[in-house]
Amino acid sequence: MKKVIIVGGGAAGFFTAINAKEANPELDITILEKGKEVLQKVKISGGGRCNVTHACFDPKELVKFYPRGEKELLGPFHQFMTGDTFEWFENNGIPLKIEEDNRVFPESNSSQTIIDCFLSKTKELAIPVLKNHGVISVLKEGEKWLIQTKNKKFSCDALVIAAGSSKKVWDLSKTLDHTIVNPVPSLxxxxxxxxxxxxxxxxxxxxxxxxxxxxxxxxxxxxxxxxxxxxxxxxxxxxxxxxxxxxxxxxxxxxxxxxxxxxxxxxxxxxxxxxxxxxxxxxxxxxxxxxxxxxxxxxxxxxxxxxxxxxxxxxxxxxxxxxxxxxxxxxxxxxxxxTFKEEFVTAGGVDLKEINFKRFESKLHKNLFFVGEVLNIDAVTGGFNFQNAWTGGYIVAKSLSSD
Structure with missing residues (x-):
């Protein structure tokens, strides 16, 4: 049985885990979250309503909203696009609505709807979500990844870094030979x-x-x-x-x-x-x-x-x-x-030249994946950063389930 560890209990991490497990039930997936709570950025997004995506349905137009990542996301958006996001959430009992400014929210007007969906899906699919498991170190030993948290050691066949824009995570990525583009505030x-x-x-x-x-x-x-x-x-x-x-x-x-x-x-x-x-x-x-x-x-x-x-x-x-x-x-x-909490986004992260965007996989290490804001990808306000998380999560899930 293939073991997968996902570092990060945010939108990208949950979306990756759920889609991978649904595509291949044989996968053994665990999510590690450093804090006491998961999906905190989802909770505050859009003033507590969760700005899920943006109603732009043309990949060539959508990428123009990304100051960093425009070129790299064009191919991925042809695989999983805004329309796919609508379909995914509606298939999981969360109808979405488009507002006048083209921002997209759940019809419930509550981010808790999204959080409850993700938590119930991970429970249904028997995906453990371990809180208070901040990662201290990652080592490669042969074909295996060894992860040390403050509570436990883990071994896995594939490692997904989905922990957002965090100095600790970027420092961790440096230990894996990846280049970090110096972060600066955006938005x-x-x-x-x-x-x-x-x-x-x-x-x-x-x-x-x-x-x-x-x-x-x-x-x-x-x-x-x-x-x-x-x-x-x-x-x-x-x-x-x-x-x-x-x-x-x-x-x-x-x-x-x-x-x-x-x-x-x-x-x-x-x-x-x-x-x-x-x-x-x-x-x-x-x-x-x-x-x-x-x-x-x-x-x-x-x-x-x-x-x-x-x-x-x-x-x-x-x-x-x-x-x-x-x-x-x-x-x-x-x-x-x-900057405000709901607006805070960072320009910076793992250098995009070191990522294979057909799989969101490291070019330096096989079975090491990066998804979400840990990468040097960011967008203007309006739901675009979440769309990057859904698209990247879907593609990583597809890569994990088909290997």
């Missing part, structure tokens, strides 16, 4: 202190363009003003794709913001029309743009050196140009970052 809020956004916590715009000055980094989408500065899909996407560049800058950089993704010339034309159409109205009183909140409009008007009692007719050409600039190319100084 973080831009820390910005600026009078234009102070005390505007919770205000958002639906379609901003955000650039990092002196780089090619740019992202579009909703932007949210927070206590720390700026967040929302546009900022989080930019932080993911710029993770290494921004780390090199020590998180000191300038952000150029176009609040409504219009060109400066287009905006200037619109403002000139407003000057003609409503000459006697005070500029500051009401935002003329539906997508721009009134309080934010007031701040941008003041930043344009327009007085609070000025009417549209009284605005000079210089003031009008200042306002167009504030709306389309406002520059903010970012200093530092803030």
């Amino acid at each position: 973080f809020t831009f820390n910005i202190k600026d009078e234009r956004i102070t005390d505007l916590l919770g205000l958002s715009v639906p379609n901003a363009s955000v650039k990092i000055k002196n780089t090619k980094l740019e992202a579009f989408g909703p932007l949210l003003i927070t206590h720390w500065g700026m967040s929302g899909p546009a900022v989080l996407k930019l932080s993911a794709f710029g993770a290494r560049i921004l780390a090199e800058k020590n998180y000191q950089y300038q952000v150029e913001l176009n609040w409504m993704s219009r060109s400066t010339l287009e905006m200037l034309d619109e403002l000139q029309n407003l000057k003609v159409e409503q000459p006697k109205k005070q500029v500051i009183l009401k935002s003329p743009f539906q997508e721009l909140p009134r309080r934010l409009w007031e701040r941008l008007v003041i930043a344009s050196e327009i007085k609070s009692n000025q009417n549209w007719a009284d605005i000079s050409k210089v003031q009008l140009q200042n306002l167009a600039n504030q709306l389309t190319q406002a520059v903010f100084q970012a200093q530092g970052k803030s």
